[in-house]
Amino acid sequence: MPIVELQHVRKAYDTKIAVADLSFTIEPGSMFGLLGPNGSGKTSSIRMMIGITVPDSGTVELFGQPFNRDLLKRVGYLPEERGLYKKMKVMDQLIFLGQLHGLDAITASKRAHHWCDRLGIIPSIAKKTEELSKGMQQKIQFISTLLHEPDLIIMDEPFSGLDPVNAVLLMDTLVDLRKQGRTILFSTHRMDQVEKICDNICLIHNSHLVLSGSMREIKSRYPVNRVLINFTGDDSFLSHPAIHSAKNYGGHVEIRLNDGADAQSLLADAVRTGARITRFEVMEPTLEEIFIEKVTEGSAGIPAGEKVNA
Amino acid sequence: MHNIWLIAKREYLERIRTKAFLIATILIPLFMGVFVFGSGYLATRTKSSAKIAIVSTDASFATDLKQELQSGKNSSMRVDLLAPDSPSSSDEIRASLDHNLHDNSGDLTGYLVVTPPVPSSGRPLFTYVPRSAGDISTEDTLSTAIQNVLTREGLTHQGMGSADIAALMTPVKIDTSKTGDSRAAFGAAYLLFFLMYMVIMLYGMNTARSIIEEKTSRVFEVMLSTIKPEEMLAGKILGVGAVGITQVGVWMLAAAILGSTSLATSLIGTGHALISFTQIFFFIAYFIFGFLVYSSIAAALGAMTNSEQELQQLNMFLVIPLAFCFLMIFVIVHAPNSTLAQVVSLIPFCSPLLMNFRISLTSVPPWQIGLSFVLMSLTILAILWVASRIYRVGILMYGKKPNLPEILRWLKYS
Numbered sequence: 001m002p003i004v005e006l007q008h009v010r011k012a013y014d015t016k017i018a019v020a021d022l023s024f025t026i027e028p029g030s031m032f033g034l035l036g037p038n039g040s041g042k043t044s045s046i047r048m049m050i051g052i053t054v055p056d057s058g059t060v061e062l063f064g065q066p067f068n069r070d071l072l073k074r075v076g077y078l079p080e081e082r083g084l085y086k087k088m089k090v091m092d093q094l095i096f097l098g099q100l101h102g103l104d105a106i107t108a109s110k111r112a113h114h115w116c117d118r119l120g121i122i123p124s125i126a127k128k129t130e131e132l133s134k135g136m137q138q139k140i141q142f143i144s145t146l147l148h149e150p151d152l153i154i155m156d157e158p159f160s161g162l163d164p165v166n167a168v169l170l171m172d173t174l175v176d177l178r179k180q181g182r183t184i185l186f187s188t189h190r191m192d193q194v195e196k197i198c199d200n201i202c203l204i205h206n207s208h209l210v211l212s213g214s215m216r217e218i219k220s221r222y223p224v225n226r227v228l229i230n231f232t233g234d235d236s237f238l239s240h241p242a243i244h245s246a247k248n249y250g251g252h253v254e255i256r257l258n259d260g261a262d263a264q265s266l267l268a269d270a271v272r273t274g275a276r277i278t279r280f281e282v283m284e285p286t287l288e289e290i291f292i293e294k295v296t297e298g299s300a301g302i303p304a305g306e307k308v309n310a
Numbered sequence: 311m312h313n314i315w316l317i318a319k320r321e322y323l324e325r326i327r328t329k330a331f332l333i334a335t336i337l338i339p340l341f342m343g344v345f346v347f348g349s350g351y352l353a354t355r356t357k358s359s360a361k362i363a364i365v366s367t368d369a370s371f372a373t374d375l376k377q378e379l380q381s382g383k384n385s386s387m388r389v390d391l392l393a394p395d396s397p398s399s400s401d402e403i404r405a406s407l408d409h410n411l412h413d414n415s416g417d418l419t420g421y422l423v424v425t426p427p428v429p430s431s432g433r434p435l436f437t438y439v440p441r442s443a444g445d446i447s448t449e450d451t452l453s454t455a456i457q458n459v460l461t462r463e464g465l466t467h468q469g470m471g472s473a474d475i476a477a478l479m480t481p482v483k484i485d486t487s488k489t490g491d492s493r494a495a496f497g498a499a500y501l502l503f504f505l506m507y508m509v510i511m512l513y514g515m516n517t518a519r520s521i522i523e524e525k526t527s528r529v530f531e532v533m534l535s536t537i538k539p540e541e542m543l544a545g546k547i548l549g550v551g552a553v554g555i556t557q558v559g560v561w562m563l564a565a566a567i568l569g570s571t572s573l574a575t576s577l578i579g580t581g582h583a584l585i586s587f588t589q590i591f592f593f594i595a596y597f598i599f600g601f602l603v604y605s606s607i608a609a610a611l612g613a614m615t616n617s618e619q620e621l622q623q624l625n626m627f628l629v630i631p632l633a634f635c636f637l638m639i640f641v642i643v644h645a646p647n648s649t650l651a652q653v654v655s656l657i658p659f660c661s662p663l664l665m666n667f668r669i670s671l672t673s674v675p676p677w678q679i680g681l682s683f684v685l686m687s688l689t690i691l692a693i694l695w696v697a698s699r700i701y702r703v704g705i706l707m708y709g710k711k712p713n714l715p716e717i718l719r720w721l722k723y724s
Contacts (some may be wrong), residue, residue, distance in 0.1 A: 050535045051535070052531065052534050052535060069538070072535060072536060073536075075535070077531075077532065077535040079528070079531035079532060079535075081528040081531065082528065083524070083527045083528030083529035083530070083531060083532060084527065084529060085320075085324070085523075085527065085529060086527055087324060087328075088320075088324060096316065096320050097532065099316050100313065100316060100533070100536045100537060101536055141532075144532070145532075
């Protein structure tokens with residue numbers, strides 16, 4: 001039984017089509033990444049999943065049932081535009097939000113303390129929210145979505161605005177939650193962030209689904225023809241016949257090989273011409289490259305009539 | 311219901327803890343106390359104490375007038391009598407008085423010239439030259455005093471004794487102790503009207519602001535993922551309303567304590583409670599309903615707008631009905647039982663102010679009071695119902711105007 005199932009969901013605002021014919025399912029206990037550039041329809045899709053808006057057509061199912069508000073008790077939602085009551089004290093705020101999710105004050109307080117301890121914000125809990133830094137507020141909001149121990153956690157751009165230390169802390173927490181059997185959906189436009197932690201992804205662009213499936217399966221569709229080299233010294237090996245194209249950032253080169261070419265001979269050539277190699281990595285294309293490739297090849301395929309927002 | 315309670319509780323506690331609430335709660339009754347007692351105190355002291363000069367050839371009239379002005383009911387003026395011997399000396403006296411008036415250090419407020427009547431049986435002519443042309447109160451005092459003196463002189467001419475004259479000139483007193491002081495009752499009704507007007511204005515806008523708060527701080531998205539907009543609006547209205555009731559409660563208590571002090575009884579007079587128990591009961595009932603009616607309008611305004619600035623442009627929707635009530639108050643004062651008064655006091659937007667006002671002034675049939683509450687309740691529910699739709703659609707449509715099928719779909723959905 002999928003935790004979330006969207007079928008042919010469509011949503012238009014006035015003349016702008018936000019989501020066009022979107023279908024995907026999220027399996028229990030998986031980490032699902034909803035990816036796409038800004039304005040591609042990620043937030044609109046998420047809002048339909050939690051009943052803030054209704055799709056114009058198509059169906060949304062949560063936990064195997066058609067959407068109804070009672071199911072929201074099992075969902076934790078972190079909106080893209082964070083919002084907390086500015087004048088409220090942190091602990092009061094967490095308890096209030098916990099109560100709204102159906103907890104009693106004592107349980108809410110206990111869990112809030114536990115989470116504040118875990119994320120290292122105990123010293124701030126007696127302060128007013130407006131006195132805290134943005135990153136701190138973000139953590140508080142993060143905690144507030146988890147207090148009622150939801151089965152499905154939906155986070156819209158959870159990493160935006162966080163420093164690297166806190167982004168890693170948050171990512172680790174999400175990975176832990178997934179290990180406990182929770183299902184996690186998050187959206188982001190930073191594709192490099194999700195490569196390591198997502199099981200499944202769905203790529204959307206201009207309101208249209210571009211690509212979806214398991215991370216491993218998507219990557220395996222593409223040939224291992226990317227080479228990363230860090231080097232010092234002579235760069236004349238870059239004219240090697242196996243190279244299709246290369247971007248040289250001065251000591252750091254990203255190379256795409258010709259189809260069927262062997263990276264081994266490139267390495268040998270580089271060593272022979274006198275370059276000192278500090279890194280040599282052969283890999284699949286990154287998600288970002290796949291996305292760009294998909295979008296440029298697919299743009300001709302999208303019917304012109306639907307590109308209202310262009 | 312649980313969610314409404316949570317929202318209301320949060321709203322109430324957060325607002326009551328603010329400094330603004332404390333300041334308003336303490337300072338406003340303080341100002342009101344100072345104002346009431348201050349004006350009461352001043353009213354007992356405002357006898358005209360101006361210094362004037364009377365230029366008259368009629369010595370007995372001048373002396374009587376001086377007597378009246380120095381120790382009359384409303385005046386304790388200082389008066390100089392100047393009696394010119396001839397027309398030329400009269401001109402001289404006037405010139406020197408004019409000089410005094412034009413001189414900044416002069417001590418005269420004005421002078422009065424009494425010109426004897428040409429046929430000796432007629433009235434004398436009175437010319438008053440004041441230091442400042444806007445000094446109406448001295449002129450009024452003078453005119454009353456002259457009238458009194460002339461009346462007294464006339465009566466003496468008719469052969470009346472001075473004791474009879476004094477008895478005639480004593481002001482009439484009307485005894486209202488059995489029915490209550492009607493002036494005090496009117497004053498109390500007026501006071502309640504303004505108190506309610508002020509509180510509705512103040513707290514109605516607070517409700518609208520607190521609804522915008524979720525939008526500006528973007529909390530609404532989290533809130534709407536757990537609760538319904540109507541729960542949120544209802545909670546807001548009740549929470550802010552409870553704050554208003556708390557504040558008015560504190561003020562009323564303060565007024566009751568002030569009213570029972572000896573200073574108040576000495577100023578206002580004894581024997582009549584200023585605000586009766588029935589008035590307090592209806593004030594509270596109509597305050598609650600009035601608040602709910604106006605804050606549901608405010609909630610709808612808050613639901614429609616995204617910022618305080620936009621709200622300011624719409625607040626006339628709150629002000630216009632209140633201003634209408636204010637105009638109607640004059641109709642009701644003169645004829646509290648006229649058809650017009652009965653009709654306007656039943657309009658749900660006016661009932662809280664006008665029905666309450668009428669109840670203070672006259673005896674209103676119970677069915678009208680009952681009907682006014684029924685109409686207000688229906689209005690509140692209707693506005694709230696529409697407001698919550700506007701809220702949800704308004705928040706999420708991002709500038710798109712919702713059409714009818716869309717709204718119908720929302721109704722089905724929530």
